Amino acid sequence: MTCDSAESRDDERDPVLAAWRAAGIEGRAVRWDDPGVDWSVFDAAVVRSVWDYVDRRPEFLAWAKATAGVTRLLNPAPILDANTDKTYLRELGLPAVPTHWSADDLPDWPEYVVKPAVSAGARDTIRTTDRAVARAHAQALTDAGRTPMVQPYLDxxxxxxxxxxxxxxxxxxxxxxxxxxxxxxxxxxxxxxxxxxxxxxxxxxxxxxxxxxxxxxxxxxxxxxxxxxxxxxxxxxxxxxxxxxxxxxxxxxxxxxxxxxxxxx
Ligand SMILES: Nc1ncnc2c1ncn2[C@@H]1O[C@H](COP(=O)(O)OP(=O)(O)O)[C@@H](O)[C@H]1O
Ligand SMILES: [Mg+2]
Known part of the structure; x- marks a missing residue:
């Protein structure tokens, strides 16, 4: 499903539905937050352009859990739960972009990227050479109840x-x-x-x-x-x-x- 609207169009929607049709799968685009939808009538619900979850993550995850109870949700709800917060980068144990997870004691880097752990499309993300500016943005995210990620800018x-x-x-x-x-x-x-x-x-x-x-x-x-x-x-x-x-x-x-x-x- 989608959060498709006139303002933000998912241009992959129609090609995907056409490819599904060719494979014998009848699909249609449905807004994830449409209260009138009975998800149990579908064999599966495929998450696609739900770009608006960033401001409504708890609501989105509650929806995912409920929907997964009545149809096959792809990707599955526990995966969406873990994947919508970039703190998963800490837990993978694989090489990731070096990240400092707090506004305190920023490392000395020539240039910083500061972003929230819950984001998409580089929203609320800044790039700066000024350590004080980086600190202030990380603190502002913290004050708003969000988890800051401070990284070196990788050129x-x-x-x-x-x-x-x-x-x-x-x-x-x-x-x-x-x-x-x-x-x-x-x-x-x-x-x-x-x-x-x-x-x-x-x-x-x-x-x-x-x-x-x-x-x-x-x-x-x-x-x-x-x-x-x-x-x-x-x-x-x-x-x-x-x-x-x-x-x-x-x-x-x-x-x-x-x-x-x-x-x-
Ligand atoms: N540490 C970094 N160094 C250089 N560019 C970065 C860095 N972090 C993010 N960016 C740029 O910002 C984009 C968005 O950041 P990303 O971590 O992918 O978050 P999201 O896509 O969820 O907003 C990246 O695709 C990249 O182009
Ligand atoms: Mg990205």
Whole structure:
């Protein structure tokens, strides 16, 4: 389901529904928070563009739990629960972007990124060289009851970019290189740009370790990786809730998603 509206259109919705139809799966877009929906009439409910959960996470997770009680929710509710708060990065035990989880005792880094643990689309995220500014933003997030994440700004995002690897039912489909979202001097369109790329073997290896650390059904997974200054790969984010899937970048990607759904049903 979706939070689709005229203002924020999910442009992957129609291609996905068409691919499902071709695979014999009748689907339709439904708002997750529509109180008039009887979820039990569906064989499955697939979470897609629920971008508005960020401000309503408790409501969204309660909905997920209730819906999972009456139909097959994909991805499953416990996965959504864990994945919508980036503190999961601490628990994976795999290489991730170095993160300081408090407004106190910030490390000395040339440049900082400060973001909330519950976010999407780089919302409430700042980039600054000023340690006091970084501290103040982390403190403001803390004061608002949110968990701050303070990271070094990794300028590799501007050179090699961030690599997103897409997996459907744990099978690799395709990967894209995404432009840096916090780099200066770019238009918004540039920020959203992505190009198909063949991921380096060390990126594939880390992505598969990350997925292996998550038990349960994964209809879709996007593993966002970046390189640290020493060249080693690190996890920026594991997107198991509402990732954009870059389906139009790769022939057959929507069909592979339909195939994965068929397998799980
Ligand atoms: N430490 C960092 N160094 C460089 N760029 C970053 C860093 N953290 C985030 N960004 C940029 O901001 C974007 C959004 O951050 P991310 O952690 O993926 O959160 P979300 O996508 O949930 O908002 C990333 O895709 C990346 O382009
Ligand atoms: Mg992200």
């Amino acid at each position: 590799m995002v501007e050179a090699e970019g961030e690599t997103s690897l897409l997996y459907f039912n744990r099978t690799f489909s395709h990967a894209v290189r995404r432009n840096a979202m916090l780099a200066g001097g770019q238009t918004l369109a540039d920020n959203g740009r992505a190009d198909l790329r063949t991921p380096a073997p060390d990126l594939v290896e880390l992505a598969e370790k990350v997925l292996a650390a998550v038990p349960g059904d994964l209809l879709y997974a996007r593993v966002d990786l970046i390189r640290l200054p020493d060249g080693s790969p690190a996890l920026m984010e594991l997107e198991l809730t509402e990732p954009y899937l870059y389906l139009s970048h790769m022939d057959g990607a929507a069909d592979r998603l339909a195939q994965a759904l068929t397998e799980l049903l």
